Amino acid sequence: MSTTNGEHDGRWAFVNGNNTPRIARISLSTFRTEEIIEIPNSSGNHSSPFLTENSEYAVAGTRFSYPMDDDDSNPDVGIDSYKKNFKGTVSFIGIDKETGRMGVSFQVMLPGVNFDLSRGGRGPSKDWFFFSCYNTEQANTLLEVNASQKDKDFIMALNWKKCEEYAKAGKGKKSKVRYAHNVYDEKTHTATSTIETETIVLDPKELKDIVYFMPCPKSPHGCDVDPTGEYICGSGKLAAVIPVFSFAKIQKAIADKSFEGEFDGIPVLKYDAVLHGEVKKPGLGPLHTEFDGKGFAYTSFFVSSEIVKWNIEKLEVVDRVPTYYSIGHLSVPGGPTRKPHGKYVIAYNKITKDRYLPTGPELTQSAQLYDISGDKMKLLLDFPTTGEPHYAEAIPASLIQSKSVKIFKIEDNHHPYVSKGEKEAKVFREGNKVHVNMTSIRSHFMPDNIEGVKLGDEVYFHVTNLEQDWDVPHGFAIKGANNAELLIMPGETCTLKWVPDRVGVVAFYCTDFCSALHQEMQGYIRVSPRGSNNPLTFSTGNKAEPTGATK
Amino acid sequence: MNLPTPLNKDWVATGKATYDLKCLACHKLSDEKLVGPGWAGVTKRREPVWIMNMITNVDMMLEKDPEAQKMLEECLVRMPNQNITQEDSRKLIEFMRSNDGEK
Ligand SMILES: [Cu+2]
Numbered sequence: 001m002s003t004t005n006g007e008h009d010g011r012w013a014f015v016n017g018n019n020t021p022r023i024a025r026i027s028l029s030t031f032r033t034e035e036i037i038e039i040p041n042s043s044g045n046h047s048s049p050f051l052t053e054n055s056e057y058a059v060a061g062t063r064f065s066y067p068m069d070d071d072d073s074n075p076d077v078g079i080d081s082y083k084k085n086f087k088g089t090v091s092f093i094g095i096d097k098e099t100g101r102m103g104v105s106f107q108v109m110l111p112g113v114n115f116d117l118s119r120g121g122r123g124p125s126k127d128w129f130f131f132s133c134y135n136t137e138q139a140n141t142l143l144e145v146n147a148s149q150k151d152k153d154f155i156m157a158l159n160w161k162k163c164e165e166y167a168k169a170g171k172g173k174k175s176k177v178r179y180a181h182n183v184y185d186e187k188t189h190t191a192t193s194t195i196e197t198e199t200i201v202l203d204p205k206e207l208k209d210i211v212y213f214m215p216c217p218k219s220p221h222g223c224d225v226d227p228t229g230e231y232i233c234g235s236g237k238l239a240a241v242i243p244v245f246s247f248a249k250i251q252k253a254i255a256d257k258s259f260e261g262e263f264d265g266i267p268v269l270k271y272d273a274v275l276h277g278e279v280k281k282p283g284l285g286p287l288h289t290e291f292d293g294k295g296f297a298y299t300s301f302f303v304s305s306e307i308v309k310w311n312i313e314k315l316e317v318v319d320r321v322p323t324y325y326s327i328g329h330l331s332v333p334g335g336p337t338r339k340p341h342g343k344y345v346i347a348y349n350k351i352t353k354d355r356y357l358p359t360g361p362e363l364t365q366s367a368q369l370y371d372i373s374g375d376k377m378k379l380l381l382d383f384p385t386t387g388e389p390h391y392a393e394a395i396p397a398s399l400i401q402s403k404s405v406k407i408f409k410i411e412d413n414h415h416p417y418v419s420k421g422e423k424e425a426k427v428f429r430e431g432n433k434v435h436v437n438m439t440s441i442r443s444h445f446m447p448d449n450i451e452g453v454k455l456g457d458e459v460y461f462h463v464t465n466l467e468q469d470w471d472v473p474h475g476f477a478i479k480g481a482n483n484a485e486l487l488i489m490p491g492e493t494c495t496l497k498w499v500p501d502r503v504g505v506v507a508f509y510c511t512d513f514c515s516a517l518h519q520e521m522q523g524y525i526r527v528s529p530r531g532s533n534n535p536l537t538f539s540t541g542n543k544a545e546p547t548g549a550t551k
Numbered sequence: 552m553n554l555p556t557p558l559n560k561d562w563v564a565t566g567k568a569t570y571d572l573k574c575l576a577c578h579k580l581s582d583e584k585l586v587g588p589g590w591a592g593v594t595k596r597r598e599p600v601w602i603m604n605m606i607t608n609v610d611m612m613l614e615k616d617p618e619a620q621k622m623l624e625e626c627l628v629r630m631p632n633q634n635i636t637q638e639d640s641r642k643l644i645e646f647m648r649s650n651d652g653e654k
Contacts, residue, residue, distance in 0.1 A: 446576065517627065541585075
């Protein structure tokens with residue numbers, strides 16, 4: 001979620017797509033996706049979309065390294081040539097301060113490893129970004145075993161401010177790529193899609209002072225920065241300790257060149273030189289850490305199914321509570337910011353087993369809410385969730401409430417096929433395309449009887465919801481539209497394309513319960529054979545006086 | 552509320568435009584019911600303040616006002632809040648008066 005000065009500002013939420021590497025930006029005033037940007041040079045967008053302190057950038061790391069398939073390289077290589085040919089990238093997606101518009105500002109080319117999670121610095125560390133890296137063994141098969149060989153993998157520390165400077169100074173290489181950039185326009189209620197063809201790639205083998213590796217025990221998942229920005233907590237899935245790194249020590253180690261060597265041309269800092277300390281015997285399988293702003297950290301433990309509270313300065317465990325079961329991520333409202341609200345923590349669990357009534361081989365997932373305002377954590381609520389609950393952030397409703405859009409003003413609707421009132425509803429033909437500019441209101445469509453469509457036509461239903469009251473959507477569904485129907489918000493226009501495949505009269509109807517007469521909210525469209533002379537007509541209510549209909 | 556004559560022609564026109572956009576789907580100008588009652592005679596049977604409340608504060612009216620509730624029992628569809636300002640509701644009344652034959 002977007003932040004200003006390291007605090008949630010309630011403007012946007014960002015979501016990553018893993019399999020089709022991309023980032024979406026969602027407006028928190030409409031809860032609509034305003035923009036989606038595909039990430040080039042990426043295979044599995046993980047460690048994303050975490051943000052810098054003032055939402056200058058969202059990051060996108062490739063989970064899987066692979067032979068980059070941009071047009072300057074030849075990706076047709078043996079899978080066992082991982083060490084030689086496979087590369088990783090992390091990308092910085094610039095975010096416009098005012099509009100939120102995104103663009104791929106620069107990418108950093110990295111050795112082939114897996115990138116898991118990341119976190120932006122804050123306060124003293126605000127110019128830096130931290131990424132957990134695993135499979136530093138560079139295995140290309142049976143990673144379960146082969147990527148669990150080394151005692152330590154890495155947390156990568158990256159100076160994004162320097163990267164930005166180098167990118168602006170032309171120190172990057174231009175890479176030919178192809179990626180889509182889709183933007184939604186709230187005024188026209190429509191989206192545009194553009195294909196972009198270039199990115200700037202920085203190479204840390206040449207630009208020596210932008211990336212450093214820090215050894216971190218073992219296969220780290222979380223790498224979480226505390227509210228002060230001084231401490232970075234690694235959570236090694238297979239580690240018996242929680243290592244806590246100190247940002248001040250990292251800076252000193254870099255200045256002193258306290259390197260234990262290089263990994264693929266990138267300096268590796270000495271573990272002891274950057275370590276604040278380790279939490280000993282905290283539990284089994286640490287995954288993710290959140291903070292309460294009072295000097296305590298809360299780490300989830302997958303294998304031992306618990307949340308462990310510990311003191312960041314003293315590195316001492318002070319409390320633990322069980323979770324039901326196998327907790328993955330956890331969330332303190334405002335936890336990953338400078339000012340956590342610090343009253344609650346939510347446990348998001350991966351495995352349910354005996355919590356609920358049986359529903360076949362799969363059970364719904366579970367979550368728990370704990371009160372963390374006192375010394376001891378207290379279970380408040382144990383509740384089911386749908387889907388596997390993953391990383392989440394929570395913010396106070398007051399940050400969103402006052403900006404929440406309740407309706408789209410019909411006066412401001414500039415959709416090219418809007419009907420501003422029933423008088424503007426009409427049906428017209430352009431070759432084999434039939435446009436239906438239709439309105440809906442509790443509880444009828446205008447028009448609701450349409451004739452003169454022929455087999456071979458493509459019909460475009462442009463439905464305008466004339467309601468101007470909060471929470472009164474109308475729906476639109478028609479048989480033969482096999483993978484979509486519409487849900488139209490008050491004052492909005494949406495389009496559904498329908499290509500009839502047979503002759504006959506087909507019903508359409510409202511799919512969102514809108515009034516006592518919702519079940520009556522329906523209409524018919526007649527499809528005649530190819531070459532039929534049935535004229536295009538439309539109406540609602542044969543006695544209706546102000547229709548402008550032909551009958 | 553005082554309703555002077557002659558009618559304000561501009562207000563009648565603006566009221567008509569609002570009617571076309573936001574009311575016509577449910578109200579006819581005759582006495583025939585569509586989703587809601589036809590508007591013929593509405594300025595004779597209702598006080599202007601009552602009409603303005605119905606337009607700008609309909610949820611309160613349907614909760615408290617016996618006349619509004621009686622209509623809801625017949626129509627069974629709640630008259631929607633169409634996001635109309637005080638000013639625009641006054642212009643709608645001018646249009647309703649003109650529909651009722653005032654000059
Ligand atoms: Cu409906």
